[in-house]
Amino acid sequence: MTANVKKIHIPGTLSKKEKKLRDSFLLQVKNIPGGESLKKCIQCGTCTGACPVSYMMDITPREVIALFRAGDIESILSSRTIWICASCYACTVRCPQGVMVTDILYALKRLAIENKIFPKRFPFFALSESSIVWARVM
Numbered sequence: 001m002t003a004n005v006k007k008i009h010i011p012g013t014l015s016k017k018e019k020k021l022r023d024s025f026l027l028q029v030k031n032i033p034g035g036e037s038l039k040k041c042i043q044c045g046t047c048t049g050a051c052p053v054s055y056m057m058d059i060t061p062r063e064v065i066a067l068f069r070a071g072d073i074e075s076i077l078s079s080r081t082i083w084i085c086a087s088c089y090a091c092t093v094r095c096p097q098g099v100m101v102t103d104i105l106y107a108l109k110r111l112a113i114e115n116k117i118f119p120k121r122f123p124f125f126a127l128s129e130s131s132i133v134w135a136r137v138m
């Protein structure tokens, strides 16, 4: 993991900001068909192995789920990963636990836009604008 992971919280001691992010994220996950599969992740790393662009990510798909569990959504939103994801669904198709990895990354992207949390030195403005346009079209 090469991302600048800011802090690892002990569950139950989340900051106000992290708690707000977590609540919004869990609400979005609830609306994803099969979203509750997130709980079933066994950290096997198959998603990362299947991802054609993981070599460009600062946090791998497996690590995204590990950071969520560790109570550090802010670090995920500050990473390039959610913007680099090409939405190819290879991770989701290969996951042995049926975790909806791609849709979870979409939810995190929406959360980043809503909370204006973006990675530094990355053309996220163009990407977030195109995501908003796509969200409106869909």
Ligand code: SF4
Residues within 6 Å of the ligand: 040, 041, 042, 043, 044, 045, 046, 047, 048, 061, 062, 065, 094, 095, 096, 097, 098, 099, 101
């Ligand atoms: S492939 Fe599925 S179970 Fe394995 S680390 Fe990725 S999300 Fe978790």
Ligand code: SF4
Residues within 6 Å of the ligand: 047, 050, 051, 052, 053, 054, 061, 084, 085, 086, 087, 088, 089, 090, 091, 092, 101, 102, 105
């Ligand atoms: S959907 Fe995104 S994270 Fe999953 S394999 Fe494709 S590019 Fe990688």
